[in-house]
Amino acid sequence: MDNVRKIAVVGATGAVGEVMLSILAERGHQAADISALASERSAGKEVEFGDRRLITKDLADFNFAGIDYALFSAGGSVSERYAPIAAGSGAVVIDNTSAFRYVDDIPLVVPEVNPHHLDGVGPGSIVANPNCSTIQMLVALAPIQREAGIDRINVATYQSVSGAGAEALRELAEQTIARLSFKEPVLNKFAQPIAFNVLPQIDTLQDNGYSREEMKMVWETQKIFEDPSIRVNATAVRVPVFYGHSEAVHLETRDDIAMERVRELLGNAEGVVVVDGEDMMHPTAVTHGAGEDPVYVGRLRRDISHPRGINMWVVADNIRKGAALNAVQIMERLERSKV
Ligand code: A2P
Numbered sequence: 001m002d003n004v005r006k007i008a009v010v011g012a013t014g015a016v017g018e019v020m021l022s023i024l025a026e027r028g029h030q031a032a033d034i035s036a037l038a039s040e041r042s043a044g045k046e047v048e049f050g051d052r053r054l055i056t057k058d059l060a061d062f063n064f065a066g067i068d069y070a071l072f073s074a075g076g077s078v079s080e081r082y083a084p085i086a087a088g089s090g091a092v093v094i095d096n097t098s099a100f101r102y103v104d105d106i107p108l109v110v111p112e113v114n115p116h117h118l119d120g121v122g123p124g125s126i127v128a129n130p131n132c133s134t135i136q137m138l139v140a141l142a143p144i145q146r147e148a149g150i151d152r153i154n155v156a157t158y159q160s161v162s163g164a165g166a167e168a169l170r171e172l173a174e175q176t177i178a179r180l181s182f183k184e185p186v187l188n189k190f191a192q193p194i195a196f197n198v199l200p201q202i203d204t205l206q207d208n209g210y211s212r213e214e215m216k217m218v219w220e221t222q223k224i225f226e227d228p229s230i231r232v233n234a235t236a237v238r239v240p241v242f243y244g245h246s247e248a249v250h251l252e253t254r255d256d257i258a259m260e261r262v263r264e265l266l267g268n269a270e271g272v273v274v275v276d277g278e279d280m281m282h283p284t285a286v287t288h289g290a291g292e293d294p295v296y297v298g299r300l301r302r303d304i305s306h307p308r309g310i311n312m313w314v315v316a317d318n319i320r321k322g323a324a325l326n327a328v329q330i331m332e333r334l335e336r337s338k339v
Contacts, residue, residue: 004033005335008067008091010082011074012036012047012056015166016096019324020071025050027328037062038074064089068123069331072096073323083126092334093126094327101128101220108223110135111329112271113142117224118333127330132322133157133213133236134220137247139295139321140272140314143265145225149254151308152231155217156248159202160241160285163318164189172240190238199238211236244289245318253308259301262310266297271321274300283315292317293325 007024011017017038024034036047036054043058059082064070070086072079073096083093083100100106107117108128121127130138137155144150161168168189175185175195185193192199202213210218214234222228239246266274275283275298283289283296295316303309316322 004030005068005331006033006035006066007331008035008037008062008064008070008086010037010059010070010072010078010086011096012054013038013042013045013166014073015162015169016073016319016323018047018166019319020073020327021047021049021054023320023324023328025052035062035067064091067091069094069334071324071327071331073327087124087126090123092121092123092331094129094330095126096129096323096327098131098216099128100126101130101216102223103128108220109330110138110142110224110326111333112269113138114224114226115333118330118337121334129323129327129330130220130224131213131216132163132316132318133159133234133245133247134217134224135322135326136245136295136314136316136318137217137249138221138224139269139316140249140266140297140312141251142225143269143272144251144253144257144262144310147255147261147265148257148308150225150230150251151254152233152252153221154233154250156235157202157213157237158239158241158246158248158285159213159236160244160289160318161194161238162243163202163245163322164238168194169242172242176240194238194240196240198240200235202236202238210234241285242290243317243319244285244315245322246283246285246289247314249312249314250303251310251312252303252306253310256308257310259310263300266300271295272297274298283313285315289315289317291320293320295321 037059046053064086070091076097076099079097079099213236217234218232273294283298288296299313
């Protein structure tokens with residue numbers, strides 16, 4: 001893309017914003033074209049932009065006139081309030097929160113999966129970035145969905161704490177130090193200790209007993225695949241990992257498909273790397289997820305309990321592909337579609 005677009009990063013001091021800035025710097029954008037925005041608390045604070053530094057500005061005072069793309073990652077209530085203002089000034093808003101994901105005429109996009117949903121998006125539009133767990137699962141499942149159709153998905157997630165933000169990362173580090181020093185862990189972001197523990201609830205519990213994080217995977221899969229008949233059953237779990245989400249995905253296809261064909265499809269799929277697990281080297285959050293762009297698929301095998309069942313283990317960096325990178329890729333697709 002031509003790199004002279006003016007870009008505002010909203011939530012620049014946060015876990016996702018920090019990585020957005022580093023991806024934009026890696027891709028050759030110039031510091032002068034980037035506005036780093038956060039709350040009043042951070043106004044004047046410096047954030048890294050490659051080997052440069054940007055001064056953070058207060059979102060509340062910012063004038064979006066002249067901004068081409070506004071990448072929001074400062075929480076749902078901030079997006080609800082400011083994304084319409086940015087769009088009203090002519091920016092394309094790419095929103096990482098769940099504020100607009102379920103609005104019918106707002107596209108919810110994973111570029112490898114449903115790029116056609118960006119048709120018609122232009123200045124003044126809002127595009128929603130899906131939930132991190134949905135993104136990596138659908139990048140891995142899209143080739144199978146296209147060829148054989150998917151009837152049902154059962155998924156258990158193993159989600160890292162970076163998905164809960166910068167404060168949560170500190171909490172995991174501090175609780176780990178406390179435990180190793182035989183002290184009681186202090187709770188802040190998480191209701192129960194996260195260090196050396198596994199928490200089976202992410203986001204609020206709904207009336208149906210599922211957490212909102214789990215229901216996001218249901219709603220978003222159906223919207224992105226444009227198929228409300230796909231059945232999704234999720235259990236979302238927080239694990240004491242800093243970066244990188246892992247998922248045990250079990251799916252049932254509508255049509256028969258041979259495992260060799262599944263391997264071939266995934267081997268050729270955009271954004272996917274299949275790891276065969278030789279010498280016990282499987283994709284993991286630490287060895288493959290953190291800091292990497294692709295979605296890694298391992299433990300690929302036929303489900304012995306179902307004739308059209310497939311099992312896989314899916315790993316990606318939740319902050320990169322699950323958020324910041326996906327948003328930047330949406331922006332790049334929009335730019336490419338102009339030429
Ligand atoms: P700040 O550091 O000034 O609070 P994370 O997801 O890692 O918790 O980060 C949240 C991001 O959202 C931070 O950059 C944070 O900025 C920003 N943010 C939170 N509340 C607001 C707000 N009211 N206005 C602008 N930015 C906000």
